[in-house]
Amino acid sequence: MDVDPIPTDDAADFPFYTQVHSLYVPFYPCGFDKPLTNIAAQHLEPLLNHYSPVLRGVLLSYTNLNLSERPVQASAINPPTDETPALLRSVDEYAVGFAYLTFDAHMFKPARGKWMEGVVQLQSEGHIGVQCWGRFNASIEAKRLPKGWKWVDLKGDNHKSYNQQAEEEEEEEEEEEEDDQLDGEELQVVEQVHTTGYWVDASGKKVSGKVRFRIKNFDVGLAGDYGYLSLEGTFLNDDEEHALQKEERELERKRRSRQNPGGLLRPMSRRVPEFSMTKFGKEDEEEDAGQRTVFAKVTGKEGDVTPDD
Known part of the structure; x- marks a missing residue:
């Protein structure tokens, strides 16, 4: 892959x-x-x-x-x-x-396939969270991370002594200081205070600093009094992404069929990852609430956003 x-x-x-x-x-x-x-x-x-x-x-x-x-x-x-x-x-x-x-x-203007760039802020076994250009949050599922990336569960490292862990962390910090530079600008490295583990790349180096990925999906809508933009990313190429989406649709179809045998299927709902959301603030600040623009949820599709002439 x-x-x-x-x-x-x-x-x-x-x-x-x-x-x-x-x-x-x-x-x-x-x-x-x-x-x-x-x-x-x-x-x-x-x-x-x-x-x-x-x-x-x-x-x-x-x-x-x-x-x-x-x-x-x-x-x-x-x-x-x-x-x-x-x-x-x-x-x-x-x-x-x-x-x-x-x-x-x-x-x-987000659209599927567009490139994003940001700093890894959160890591869990199910996804990583990235903050792009200090403005927009994005989430990337574990199954859409690059080949060779592995999740390291800290519970599995209990056999290491405290000194061994401290030495490894010190070596990682030194490597990050050397490597976390791009165009002469030092990158922000975020250390999670509480975590069950972390991701390492194919070479075994802890994932941190800047990453680039493409937009898999985006949603725009209202969450209470706040407008939001949700961005979900992928490291997969087009063929791999299409194959994975086809597999996901088939699994969802089978799951729904088991839940509703012989009956009508409810529309498929999708939970938006919390960290993928960027909130824009309260939308009720206009003087006339009746004229407030309440925009419906918009889901990104292939080619749905193009630059104006």
């Missing part, structure tokens, strides 16, 4: 995009003194570091704002400022005006 070669930074297809978006939005008179600053505060600031159904991704930052009666990109030569006149549309003489807010959106 071979995994696809890990790409270099230039070749890795990470799910980051810069896209031009135009939103037709209302603008209240209280912000007319600084149009660009205030309309961004009204409509874009609340979206930062949240999943937006409209933008189909997590808005990381925005640049090149323009406010106009038609969708027009900001001029690179003479970019608009708060002093630039902006023409708004009045509807039925309401005080609020309408205009197009055009901007460059710097987005994180």
Whole structure:
């Protein structure tokens, strides 16, 4: 079982995009003194570091704002400022005006097969937890880890003396200090305070530091008052992943058939791993709860997210 070669930074297809978006939005008179600053505060600031159904991704930052009666990109030569006149549309003489807010959106848009990079934060016999770019949590099942990785149960090491364990831990720390560097930046190494064991790679080295993997599945939805993004990863290549998914579907079909012989099968439910979830904060901060965007659960599919033109 071979995994696809890990790409270099230039070749890795990470799910980051810069896209031009135009939103037709209302603008209240209280912000007319600084149009660009205030309309961004009204409509874009609340979206930062949240999943937006409209933008189909997590808005990381925005640049090149323009406010106009038609969708027009900001001029690179003479970019608009708060002093630039902006023409708004009045509807039925309401005080609020309408205009197009055009901007460059710097987005994180997950999709199956996209590469992710992060630091291993949690290890258990069933999965590893990775925090990607200090922002997004992801979980990788044990059966989707690279070939040769093995789980070391600490209960099995009880025959070792305390000094032997201390010497091995000291050697591992020295190796990590030497190896945990990438592009001149020292990587964060997380030590779990309480654990039943840890993973080692094919060479027997304890798994830690940065890893790269691809997105197997992602979910977006609501959990109580919080919006969330769940990311599940895989180290397997496409053929191995498809074969494993086929095997999982067959096992699930047999399990459900035994539970409901001759009856109707309930829709298959899937438990989202806790560490795979990134919570975005309470979604009830908008003034009008009736107009709050409650986005339905979205499950990633092959080719379901593509960069806008």
